[in-house]
Amino acid sequence: MHKMNSKNKTFIDKLRSSGLRPTNQRVEISKFLFNRKKTFHFTVEELKNSMNLKRSKKISTATFYNTVHALKSAGHLKEFSLENNTSYYDTNITSHHHFFDNGKVIDIKSDKITFQKLPEAPKGKKIKNVEVVIRLENNN
Amino acid sequence: MHKMNSKNKTFIDKLRSSGLRPTNQRVEISKFLFNRKKTFHFTVEELKNSMNLKRSKKISTATFYNTVHALKSAGHLKEFSLENNTSYYDTNITSHHHFFDNGKVIDIKSDKITFQKLPEAPKGKKIKNVEVVIRLENNN
DNA sequence: AACTACTTTATAATTATTCTAAAGTATGTG
DNA sequence: CACATACTTTAGAATAATTATAAAGTAGTT
Ligand SMILES: [Mn+2]
Ligand SMILES: [Mn+2]
Ligand SMILES: [Zn+2]
Ligand SMILES: [Zn+2]
Numbered sequence: 001m002h003k004m005n006s007k008n009k010t011f012i013d014k015l016r017s018s019g020l021r022p023t024n025q026r027v028e029i030s031k032f033l034f035n036r037k038k039t040f041h042f043t044v045e046e047l048k049n050s051m052n053l054k055r056s057k058k059i060s061t062a063t064f065y066n067t068v069h070a071l072k073s074a075g076h077l078k079e080f081s082l083e084n085n086t087s088y089y090d091t092n093i094t095s096h097h098h099f100f101d102n103g104k105v106i107d108i109k110s111d112k113i114t115f116q117k118l119p120e121a122p123k124g125k126k127i128k129n130v131e132v133v134i135r136l137e138n139n140n
Numbered sequence: 141m142h143k144m145n146s147k148n149k150t151f152i153d154k155l156r157s158s159g160l161r162p163t164n165q166r167v168e169i170s171k172f173l174f175n176r177k178k179t180f181h182f183t184v185e186e187l188k189n190s191m192n193l194k195r196s197k198k199i200s201t202a203t204f205y206n207t208v209h210a211l212k213s214a215g216h217l218k219e220f221s222l223e224n225n226t227s228y229y230d231t232n233i234t235s236h237h238h239f240f241d242n243g244k245v246i247d248i249k250s251d252k253i254t255f256q257k258l259p260e261a262p263k264g265k266k267i268k269n270v271e272v273v274i275r276l277e278n279n280n
Numbered sequence: 281a282a283c284t285a286c287t288t289t290a291t292a293a294t295t296a297t298t299c300t301a302a303a304g305t306a307t308g309t310g
Numbered sequence: 311c312a313c314a315t316a317c318t319t320t321a322g323a324a325t326a327a328t329t330a331t332a333a334a335g336t337a338g339t340t
Binding site for chain 1: 295296297298299305306
């Protein structure tokens with residue numbers, strides 16, 4: 001059985017608030033996702049492969065998808081897309097911006113970009129958020 | 141056999157410059173895509189369904205995918221993604237911005253958004269383009 | 281007409297994702 | 311602690327979007 005320490009608290013709470021019991025598999029996934037300093041951008045396949053690589057008893061694909069989906073529905077992960085019909089997830093759930101550099105994704109803090117001019121929302125609508133993608137290429 | 145008129149010229153040229161012979165099927169697809177005043181945003185499935193609806197002899201799925209792919213590779217279409225692992229295409233190939241409103245996509249001309257502050261590219265990289273997505277929701 | 285290169289199409293394969301149903305684990309109750 | 315019940319994990323099937331294959335069709339050339 002697992003003893004909960006204060007370090008684990010945050011990511012176990014994320015599971016609980018997603019309606020998920022903190023089982024072994026889920027705790028390991030949540031820890032892997034949230035127990036890091038920097039934002040993590042990933043696909044479910046990438047997550048599965050990197051976690052299962054070091055494990056003798058693999059966590060099943062369905063558990064990865066289910067857990068990620070529940071965390072996303074509860075607002076602990078944000079979904080986004082690149083141009084390759086795969087879902088990416090972002091542990092930074094605040095509204096922020098990105099550099100896209102050949103499949104690599106880098107966060108840009110919200111306050112690093114400000115606008116001089118922005119269009120109004122069409123009538124009956126309002127703006128939920130404004131997010132910028134800066135696509136990069138190699139110099140020269 | 142088809143006689144080419146000046147109206148057809150543009151979209152037939154797009155086929156030619158994509159390395160595609162202007163066959164009947166391709167001409168109809170290219171015409172459907174480019175012979176309109178406003179930008180068209182679509183998925184291949186949507187394109188196929190709306191074009192085949194009015195046809196007795198259907199154009200095959202592979203031809204839709206192949207033609208769209210060639211047009212995109214030649215730069216006559218731009219690919220983008222919403223949060224649902226399907227590729228969308230945009231007949232507006234200029235760098236521009238979008239409203240995303242519940243799966244609906246609306247163009248925002250480039251000059252409608254200007255920046256006060258933008259981050260620099262990481263070293264060794266330069267900025268290829270900057271595109272904004274404004275997500276909308278219903279009022280009240 | 282015969283030759284060649286390019287096209288279209290039906291169908292199979294692939295990839296990402298979701299579903300299903302059976303077996304496993306935890307929790308509550310007496 | 312038994313047992314019931316509820317939730318979980320998992321392997322494998324199913325689905326959706328896309329890509330590949332290979333046979334039959336079409337066009338351009340000699
Ligand atoms: Mn998919
Ligand atoms: Mn896909
Ligand atoms: Zn991010
Ligand atoms: Zn557009």
